[in-house]
Amino acid sequence: MRRQAVKYALRGVLIALAVAGSATMARAIWETTALDAARATGETRASLVAEAISNAIGQNEHFPLVMALDPDVQAALANPGDPVLAGFLNRKLEMITAASSPAALYVMKRDGTTLSSSNWNSEDSFVGQNYSFRSYFTEAMATGKGSYFGIGATTGRAGYFVSRAVGANPVLGVAIAKIEFYDLEATWERSSEHIMVADSSGIVFLASLPDWKYRTFEPLDEIAVTRIEQTRQFAGRAIEALELEQRGAGPDHIWIAGLPENRTYLRQTAAIPELGWTVLQLSDLQGVADAGRDGMVIGGTGAALLVAILFYLAQRQHSYRTERRAREELEIRVAERTSELSEANAMLHQEVEERRRAEQELRATQHDLVQAGKLAALGQMSAAIAHEINQPLTAMRTYIATTRIFAPLGDPQPVLDNLDKVDGLAQRMGRITSHLKSFARKEGMGAPELVSVDWAILRAVDLAEVQARALDVAFDVDILPTWTMGNEVRLEQVILNLVRNALDAVAETEMPCVRIAVVQEAGLVRISVRDNGPGFTPEVLETLFDPFVTTKPSGAGLGLGLTISSEIVRDFGGTISARNHPQGGAELTVELKSEAAPAIKEGVRTNA
Ligand code: ADP
DSSP: OHHHHHHHHHHHHHHHHHHHHHHHHHHHHHHHHHHHHHHHHHHHHHHHHHHHHHHHHHHHTTHHHHHHHOHHHHHHHHSTTOHHHHHHHHHHHHHHHHHSSOSEEEEEETTSBEEEETTTTSTTOOTTOBOTTSHHHHHHHHHSEEEEEEEOTTTOOEEEEEEEEESSSSOOEEEEEEEOOHHHHHHHHHTTOEEEEEOTTSEEEEESSGGGTTEESSOOOHHHHHHHHHHTTTTTOOOEEOOEEEOSSSTTEEEEBTBOTTOOEEEEEEEETTTTEEEEEEEEOHHHHHHHHHHHHHHHHHHHHHHHHHHHHHHHHHHHHHHHHHHHHHHHHHHHHHHHHHHHHHHHHHHHHHHHHHHHHHHHHHHHHHHHHHHHHHHHHHHHHHHHHHHHHHHHHHHHHHHHHHGGGTOHHHHHHHHHHHHHHHHHHHHHHHHHHHHHSOOOOOOOEEEEHHHHHHHHHHHHHHHHHHHTOEEEEEOOOOEEEEOHHHHHHHHHHHHHHHHHHGGGOSSOEEEEEEEEETTEEEEEEEEOSOOOOHHHHHHTTSTTOOOSOTTTOOSOHHHHHHHHHHHTTOEEEEEEOTTSSEEEEEEEEOBOOOHHHHHHHHHO
């Protein structure tokens, strides 16, 4: 139980670890990919901005040179007191500015005072203003050309100034073009880009966010501060450091005041080497964070799904194995049960065999008993039979003696008559002995055969005749031809038993009579043997068919006659019953199944 719990807990921890690991890994991969993409885009953007600035300057920086070579400029500077020339130049510069991109074009005299300017007609016209403090002027005067970024002293608008000296030996003055970048800034602002441009001192002078302008990433050193103040580069504005925080992974992951508080940005730069400027591009890293979160969810969900599938498969495998085990067990049980059944079956077979053998033995015993019964009956009849045979023997002797007397007399007729009588007597004796022989013969236990009932009765009566005659009993035989399945001698034995019992019963009766009748009805042959003797006592009637029930003196009866008879009748599938007839005397009835008569049997009977 506890082991199971530990196993489950361990499995849970492993699954959690797998899911967490997969989520973390996926998050890292997604983040790296997104960061790489952001980096590539940012780099491109920064380069594009640097290029745009270079282009803006490149388009306009030739103007001072063109102006320096222009005869009108030269003429006006050569005659600084001529208002017509200066006025003409004013309008010319105005026309050029209107048709092209510089913010302003102007010409300064040798002392730094503006002679003519494209904005001569505006409120903050440069005309008459002295900008000798600007480096672009001093540099041009000294070296022939100059450039400078700063906030306009008159307009307050920042711009890039490019200058050229007009004339040489002596220098007549300086021609200047001012280039502004307000359009670029507006574009950045509109497209929500975060861009700054810083000069070589690290001071931001162009920015998508106005707040970032005139600020630095690093605090300025004193020399720089002094220079800026002297040249009034930023119109006296204090240069402050940008509020910047480093956030997250690398030094280029930052946040700068003015941007949404909860975001981190990727800082990328592109140099504009010819100006010494640096473009700074900030890419919002929210997309990277989002991608990381997506990756985490996908990785976690994927791992969970995988674990679920593995679980499902394992579960399926488990239940498949359990099912297979159950099936195997069932098969084993079925096999065991089958072998048990086979054993039981074999035992049953053996038992059946034993029973069959026992039954056979029983039948043999029964057969012997029947035979014994037959012989007992013959034994009991032997005196009467001997008498029956003696009588004709005596008569024969008498006939033979008289024949001896008649023979010498020469009259053949009395001799022939006597011989006929002797022959008749011999035939009678032969009939009796043949009956006895066939009755006493030991029969095999053959299969049932068609038996003529009336024929069996006649033969039994024939055997009993001797005894009947001795007792002077009248037989009343009322039979009809009927057939049943069984054994002829045995049926004869049954009837002989009944007839002999009846003869014994009427021994004391006056006018003794035995009636044998056959009735056929409802598919049955009913044989009844009735006498006019004393009938059965109630005790005898109750146990009549039990073995050794006899009322006869020892030697006269064994009490087996009815027992054997009832066995034989049962073997034939029939019944035997006894009752006291309402009109007195005993009546025994045998009921057998009636069968149709075959032609051949009919023949056999008539022959005998
Ligand atoms: P056994 O004839 O050797 O005695 P049985 O089984 O044939 O044996 O008969 C049993 C007894 O049934 C006889 O002893 C007799 O008492 C009685 N019994 C049989 N038949 C009759 C009958 N027809 N009338 C009166 N009693 C009979």
